[in-house]
Amino acid sequence: MTGRTLTSARTVLWHAAFLVVSVLFGITVRQQAIGRGQESQASLNQWDHILGFLLEPYFIAYFLLPVWLFTSCVAIHRHFAIPALIRLGSYRSWLRSSILGAVRRLIPLMLIWLVSALLTSIGLPYEWGWSSASTTPTESKQILDVVSVQGLPPLAVLTIQLGLFTVTLIGCHAALAAVHLIAKRRYVTFLGAALVFFSLLYSFRNSFGFAPLDFANFFLLHRAFDAYDPIALVFVPVLVAVALCFAAARYADRQGDARLKLPVRWPLLVYLALCLLGILYAWVYKLQPSNSPTDLLFVAFYGVSAGGYTWMLYLFHSIVFLGFAYLFQLGLTEELDARIYYVALRRGSPVRWLAHFILPVAGRAPILLASLVAVTSVVALLGNLTGSNNAITEGIPDPGWVLYQFFVNGTLQLLCYVLITFIVSWVSGRTVAGLFALGALLVLSLPALNVGQLLPAALNSMGYLELGASELVRITVVLSIYLVVLTVITTLVVGNRRLFFNERI
């Protein structure tokens, strides 16, 4: 059997499998449509089933989309070969060719899906217009209730849904192809596909305020009708995305074979993304428009309080502040494991090495805090949080203390974390020990263990604001004492050559 024959056989089998799954699912959808019709005691026609199937979120989210994303990734990797690139001449041409290939792959799938819907509608009355079941309002906002009241005939709705879905899937493929052009790494493309998949899953369950980022709008027409008026606007973000993909291809043409160089290393990228995510979480889930930017800062970095803690807020606080110490540990690991002798020799003395290594980190602490405040302010602005400063922070000292706790105690706390993990790593001779120090600090942050706020763990939590201004100043004193003691210990252990890293057996 030739390669071509094998490929054709494989394609036929694959389409056959797709048809079988679609038909089986179509039968389930039909049962549901009939059930709904009986419930509302209204008559059905074929559009109740066909449109119900083509707008069925579970089929799209758990079958169609993952299959499409996976096959796109495979097709992209296969197509991204030197012979193809040479013939096409540029990455833009390659992208065009890849998209055309995707269209050729997609058309049979769409046809099979449509045919399955038609096949499984056999037996239902055939009419041109909407059935009375689809136009009968129901308590829960069913899909057909939305699409049937837009003033469009069912055939037009079908065409728009198929068109939107097709354009969106092609857009997904173009995005993955562009990602592959830039990163030139397989796993990055698959990661991108996973991100799209999970974003859509999330979007199906939770509507997002900002329409272009609400992915479900581009897969389900009833969601699109709610988000865009006129409906033609729903195509705009997708086309913009495709245009951006071509811009990325143009960039890739200029870069040549070189892979995209991220301006920052990926652990830092992940860290920054998590910081942003936490701030967004605080905004979306905890605040109202009557709240202020200071309220957002207070809530996002609430951490723990003397009375207890909320899991998510505590976790985010730990990720931000212990995460900083973790990134420091990463740098320390590299330095100590890889080249401590060469660097220390050039610096001339252990203490000089220490100063050159630690002081820039210390300088980054206030920069991080300032950046977090800046991002929080931007999010608050975009989220229209323009209320008074006292909406959430009633009962606590003047909101100026929010900034005091964040900047002053925040900087001191960060520095304490850094020095604690450093000392543990240095004295033990193992940077892995620093990781356990981080774990210990995570545990000691709990209010039940940090009774009286005497341990240098999460003392910069906004939750401690409720204790009053004098308590915040006391925390500053506590952290300052710890910082002084830790600085002295650090200098002593590093300066003592009997404790020089790794020299204890």
Place this chain on the structure above:
Amino acid sequence: MLKTVRKDLTSALSWKVLLFVAALLVLPSLYGTVISDGYALSGPVDFFTLIMGGVLPLIFPLLAVAVYAVPFSNQLSNRYLVYTRTRIDIRRNLAAKALANLILAFIVFFLVAFLPFLWAFFIEPSLGVIDQYRQSMVGPDGSAVSPSIGNTFSQLLAIGPWAYGVGYSMVLGLNGSIYASLGFVLLFLISNRFVAIAIPFVGYNIANFVFGVLAIPQFSPAIVFPFNLIQFPMWVPFVPFTILAFVALALAVYVHRNTHRLDVLL
């Protein structure tokens, strides 16, 4: 092979590890007993929840890798394992060590849950250490509710306390062995030991946060400690477990197939 596993298990139990495990087994119950005064506990289930729901969920993967993977990492950095290649087939050796790691972590974390279960359900009630419990567990509307609808896994209480104790302990043991295995396998794939050991712990906390943001905490890794969530069907915690098990297995297979070219073994 079993002989090698037994040898590895014995040699893994240094005094440091034994001390660590002893602390792990005793401290949660001690801590829970000491702070129990501040809580209105309605019975042994509540007390067990208090013991298990405190510190353990925060640093669970870190504890799991500390049992075997961390001490083992010294063998890698000192190139001890490289020198054993002339004496024993490296794949056999690694498989034995992986199995030893799995077994040790399972046993330890089984006991981490089982001993507090014994303490909360049987030993403490007979000693009467903590104050008298409230008469019964109450729901949001103030009416009495059965403990078996408390949280995930407490469905097993309907069968009996032993089913709950042994069942939950097995789940925790399995999860512990998965994190321990992840840490172990990553030591071969990531040259930076710190990063290899850190990934299970850091990934666990990041995943918990992200799943919480996505409002699906029942699928986060911390569901193995389900004490602060409403009750979910018992298959739910096995979703993250299955994914982690699959990842650990895939990585282990990769290591097994590539022993001839992994830098750390050359």
Place this chain on the structure above:
Amino acid sequence: MPVIELDRVTKSFKGVPIFASASATFEAGKIHGIVGPNGSGKSVLFKMICGFILPDTGKVTIDPHYQSPSRTFPEQFGVIIDRPGYLPQKTGLDNLRDLAKIRGAIGDAEIRGAMEKVGLSPDLKQKARNYSLGMKQKLALAQAIMEDQKVLILDEPFNALDVDSVDLVRNLLKKHREQGRTVIFTSHNREDIDVLADHTLRISNSKLERIS
């Protein structure tokens, strides 16, 4: 004055003696070879010379020309100690640039020259993590010579090098000596010692014995 002098140096770890009242002098402008079985303390010796660890008793004296009072570690010493040290995510050139930035005494030209001297291409796009053992060794050598260091302390510099590279490095060290510089190196290959060393010391029974 010798470049380095050890005077009745004693060092032990966990009760196990590594050096017991060991004395030796290393003269300037010579190549000194050190031999000894594995675990005899060659790395420990070098770390004591560089000041990374202190002897339990006795003294290590460095020529004041190389040891100013404000420094703990000697100046103008190029070292290879333990395994080659590098940042895995950077190229060889970037690794050396990073180190050169510390003292700021040299630029790209000198770095590239050093790499070429040891047989490493400065334009390699490969990250150091993907280097072979021999390349990593050459990178370590390059960092030891790039700042025109006058004294080289090299622990097993010929490790993992192919025959041509060994010749290259031998000639490099000979040239170093011709320029009046000092080299102290260890090797488990007796031939390297015989070919290069003006003086040979052996670590034996916790002592340093001069054998030639």
